[in-house]
Amino acid sequence: MIERLEIGVNRPRIDLKPVTGILGGLIFFLGASMLAPVLVALLYDEASWSAFLLTAVSAMAGGAFLFIVFRPKHEIRIREAFLIVSLAWFVGSLVGAFPFTLSGTLDSYTDAVFETMSGLTTTGATILGGATSHGFVNPAIENIDKSLLFWRSLSHWLGGMGIIVLSLALLPLLGIGGMQLFQAEYSGSKSDKLTPRVQETAFLLWSVYIGMTAVQFILLWAHPSMDWFEAINHAFSTLATGGFSTKNASVAAFDSVYVDIIITVFMFLAGINFAMHYRLFSGNASGFFRNREIRFYTFLTVIFILAISAALWISNSYSIGDAFRYGSFQVVSIITTTGFGSDNYAIWQPLASFLLFLLFFTGGCAGSTGGGIKMIRIMIITKNIAREFRQLIHPQAVIPVRIGDRVIETPILKTILGFFVLYFFIFAIGSLIMSSLGFDLVSSMGASIASLGNIGPGWGEFGPIDNYAHVPAFGKWVLTILMLIGRLELFTILVIFTPWFWRN
Amino acid sequence: MIERLEIGVNRPRIDLKPVTGILGGLIFFLGASMLAPVLVALLYDEASWSAFLLTAVSAMAGGAFLFIVFRPKHEIRIREAFLIVSLAWFVGSLVGAFPFTLSGTLDSYTDAVFETMSGLTTTGATILGGATSHGFVNPAIENIDKSLLFWRSLSHWLGGMGIIVLSLALLPLLGIGGMQLFQAEYSGSKSDKLTPRVQETAFLLWSVYIGMTAVQFILLWAHPSMDWFEAINHAFSTLATGGFSTKNASVAAFDSVYVDIIITVFMFLAGINFAMHYRLFSGNASGFFRNREIRFYTFLTVIFILAISAALWISNSYSIGDAFRYGSFQVVSIITTTGFGSDNYAIWQPLASFLLFLLFFTGGCAGSTGGGIKMIRIMIITKNIAREFRQLIHPQAVIPVRIGDRVIETPILKTILGFFVLYFFIFAIGSLIMSSLGFDLVSSMGASIASLGNIGPGWGEFGPIDNYAHVPAFGKWVLTILMLIGRLELFTILVIFTPWFWRN
Ligand SMILES: [K+]
Ligand SMILES: [K+]
Structure with missing residues (x-):
């Protein structure tokens, strides 16, 4: 998370690595949250449990990978923060959409x-x-x-x-x-x-x-x-x-x-x-x-x-x-x-x-x-x-x-x-x-x-x-x-x- | 017309006399302009000439009277100017409306x-x-x-x-x-x-x-x-x-x-x-x-x-x-x-x-x-x-x-x-x-x-x-x-x- 906003030295103007890393972390949490609908599906005996589980596991694995590889080593700067916030909702929607199509509902x-x-x-x-x-x-x-x-x-x-x-x-x-x-x-x-x-x-x-x-x-x-x-x-x-x-x-x-x-x-x-x-x-x-x-x-x-x-x-x-x-x-x-x-x-x-x-x-x-x-x-x-x-x-x-x-x-x-x-x-x-x-x-x-x-x-x-x-x-x-x-x-x-x- | 905006002394905060005087002048000119439709009515042999003439003469007489009695003796101040401008269109509409009703059209x-x-x-x-x-x-x-x-x-x-x-x-x-x-x-x-x-x-x-x-x-x-x-x-x-x-x-x-x-x-x-x-x-x-x-x-x-x-x-x-x-x-x-x-x-x-x-x-x-x-x-x-x-x-x-x-x-x-x-x-x-x-x-x-x-x-x-x-x-x-x-x-x-x- 953003602790301070500060211009770093010897780094690219906008460093996409920590941006990717933090987004990876968010994808991981979004995937983890999909385990809840998996439970709901199992409770109501619905076939869509597999669509949620598949998306959840993929998102958690992919997100964890990105976070581990690219996790921030410096403080996040103002432009990177803008990118992270904007992309968070966008990437979240792209990932969160899968259960709708994987389950054949849409x-x-x-x-x-x-x-x-x-x-x-x-x-x-x-x-x-x-x-x-x-x-x-x-x-x-x-x-x-x-x-x-x-x-x-x-x-x-x-x-x-x-x-x-x-x-x-x-x-x-x-x-x-x-x-x-x-x-x-x-x-x-x-x-x-x-x-x-x-x-x-x-x-x-x-x-x-x-x-x-x-x-x-x-x-x-x-x-x-x-x-x-x-x-x-x-x-x-x-x-x-x-x-x-x-x-x-x-x-x-x-x-x-x-x-x-x-x-x-x-x-x-x-x-x-x-x-x-x-x-x-x-x-x-x-x-x-x-x-x-x-x-x-x-x-x-x-x-x-x-x-x-x-x-x-x-x-x-x-x-x-x-x-x-x-x-x-x-x-x-x-x-x-x-x-x-x-x-x-x-x-x-x-x-x-x-x-x-x-x-x-x-x-x-x-x-x-x-x-x-x-x-x-x-x-x-x-x-x-x-x-x-x-x-x-x-x-x-x-x-x-x-x-x-x-x-x-x-x-x-x-x-x-x-x-x-x-x-x-x-x-x-x-x-x-x-x-x-x-x-x-x-x-x-x-x-x-x-x-x-x-x-x-x-x-x-x-x-x-x-x-x-x-x-x-x-x-x-x-x-x-x-x-x-x-x-x-x-x-x-x-x-x-x-x-x-x-x-x- | 407004030459300078300046706070006067020994005058009421907003002096309605010059406001009335200038509006009188404007009513006079509006009345005078109604002589043009009088001519148009006469040209086309329309009965409404009398509605225009009556309004024109009344407006010119009333406007001239107000202008002569209340014409500005000092420079117009900012608040009076606001009043004059706002009232000009309003009073003009009230006066200019008469030919429509006097002629029986509306x-x-x-x-x-x-x-x-x-x-x-x-x-x-x-x-x-x-x-x-x-x-x-x-x-x-x-x-x-x-x-x-x-x-x-x-x-x-x-x-x-x-x-x-x-x-x-x-x-x-x-x-x-x-x-x-x-x-x-x-x-x-x-x-x-x-x-x-x-x-x-x-x-x-x-x-x-x-x-x-x-x-x-x-x-x-x-x-x-x-x-x-x-x-x-x-x-x-x-x-x-x-x-x-x-x-x-x-x-x-x-x-x-x-x-x-x-x-x-x-x-x-x-x-x-x-x-x-x-x-x-x-x-x-x-x-x-x-x-x-x-x-x-x-x-x-x-x-x-x-x-x-x-x-x-x-x-x-x-x-x-x-x-x-x-x-x-x-x-x-x-x-x-x-x-x-x-x-x-x-x-x-x-x-x-x-x-x-x-x-x-x-x-x-x-x-x-x-x-x-x-x-x-x-x-x-x-x-x-x-x-x-x-x-x-x-x-x-x-x-x-x-x-x-x-x-x-x-x-x-x-x-x-x-x-x-x-x-x-x-x-x-x-x-x-x-x-x-x-x-x-x-x-x-x-x-x-x-x-x-x-x-x-x-x-x-x-x-x-x-x-x-x-x-x-x-x-x-x-x-x-x-x-x-x-x-x-x-x-x-x-x-x-x-x-x-x-x-x-
Ligand atoms: K809403
Ligand atoms: K218009």
Whole structure:
């Protein structure tokens, strides 16, 4: 793991050996994690155990070999770190895709990679349950092996673990937008800050993540509509803000107010910075409740729940109870970028559906497992608008943007504004490519933002009860890349494709 | 007119007297300009002459009275200037609307104000030709008096005059986003810059504007498909990048390649900074052709023409000639925010229509009569993305954004990024309000961006062959306000509604 970032001497500008070595280590762990679906397959007497075992053993052997041969002998430098992080999700998807094709469940490796990337990036978009453009009919979610369902949920959960450590321990070291705020804003004071050692930080955060998953698992299992298998899968998907379900109809299939409430609450929690959860469990409740981002996130969630519930109640055929039940579930599902469905929002009345569409451009708190633009950035750019107006009235004054007591320095402000612009540029390019494949305006924009924001379901042809099976292979790769770009906060991966990355 | 901005002593913080006086002067001139449609009405023997004369005389009398009583005795200060500019378009629309209702053409004053604001802001969205939500059927464009058609086009042309002097002479003094660049970027060097005196600047720019209108008028009149009346109306609409036509089918009604070409060329010219046109006519051709914004604008126009023409040709039933003809007309019409139609883009194949949709978020050059985000801002935010990537690789370096030789200072960069964010926020709020009135996603977003960007026609229910008649009155006022906000570069008007404006 990265301990310090430092320019070495007498080494190539970018040394691919330690990059390969660390990726080997990650492949080893991914392979090891596949032993879990092997057990599930054996438990349910499914033939796909062999596909998982073969992939697991190959990945562990290959990964171990690469790690042993190329393991880092020096400290990792900034450019190598960018390469490792970007390639980790990509290589993980290429490897994790094999059980889908080896088991004969999917015909196309492209589809298998799409599904795995969708899992590891916690997007939750699926190609199951529709005919591909090559004419192969992908089986419905209910018709595939339980071991594969488990692997889908597990890929979410592992991806969630990855993103927690990435966003809270690694990206701040790389100077990626907004996360530099972590030290001061999230931890309250310097003395109170999380340990700077990445491994120790990761361990603490993962304990919280595992603990919350366990609690949700038990609460879901306690309900008669869910067996242990459905409970563990939905707990994995929820904490990772992933959205893969064991049912084609998603959470709506369980038709239980209790299940809806449990999942809504845990989605909301999963949308909060895990460092804050750690702080809360360590007894620092006031630090948690005074956190500006959590307050803003709660405020926005409540406002949208009230507005959407009211819109559904007033102008549709929903009772006030149902309007609130489906409205609040769907608001939390989209604002956290989980993408679970308890109702078909694509046929909601115009105001409710537009309000939900706006939430596709938000995302949970920084340091959560959620994707998207995220609350802290939305807070800062909103405050910056107010600053611009004041500046206009007082042209000579120096007016800072503040979050609580903290002044947002100009370079960070510029980076956050730049992130916003870049996010919309990439969203536009993604939509453009989808439209070039013949999809209409709403479907194209929906698929693009649902992938870039790691949400999953989109709009039009890609609504909550549809799937991505019929997208041509090229389009599936584009959406796969959008998921990766969104998951890695844009800059982490895109910087690799700039000329400055490879120059001295 | 504003000569200098200076804080006075012993005067109220915001002195409404000179604001009223200057607005009186503007009302006088607006009234005087209505004598032209009186002549048109008399020429064509139309009863509406009396509606125009009554409004003209009242406006001239009332305006003159206000100007004489309240004319400025001191220099105008910054906050008063904001008030004057914002109220000018608003009051102008309230006054200019009367002939529509007094003549009995429109039943609703709301509709009349919508049409006049659409004219004066050079938006070109119309409520003619459809039934209102109150059940009154607004007459089709072809069925109203020629004097009213002339007034619509004239309102564009006057609004275009207003915006040229506003964007090139007044807003830079107020420090409104991007225009501070004017001095250095547009004029090349200090010694070469336009005279700082507003009245002299205005006179020079207007000469160019009037001259170009005259040339286009003659070129259009020369074609057998257009009589003098149609030629003058379309020349007014083109130079103002307005988009009102004398035909319901817009430019398509003339079905002439010649007319399409003339209008395409003049729309393109109207999308260029008028200070640059003045420079070109003064013999400084190299300053014109070396201008970075003009180059970028030309580049983007050519790229989109090629892409859309190719998309139309390859996958639709267009010949290569028709694809290029309709593609190039529509690209220039939308990138300049004119909004003329020579073809129904709403039924184009997905890629062509999405490419055109992207252009709804551009706009011509700063200092043109076009609305929208504008080229210079798009250039700068694009370059800023590249800067962010370089910054990531070289965290310690100071990397500026440059346009040509010029470094964009951080405060200006922040203002431009802030403009972009605010533009999307307002677009979202406008779309949200439209969706609350029951319009679908695409129609709501289309109406919002078509109004905010001063384009005119939108998407869905508001496509190029539709109109805005059926929008409920509240929605029409919202769209009217969006036109005004967009036309005044957001900050000019919105600053008035901030608490800081009214505080000391
Ligand atoms: K998701
Ligand atoms: K227009």
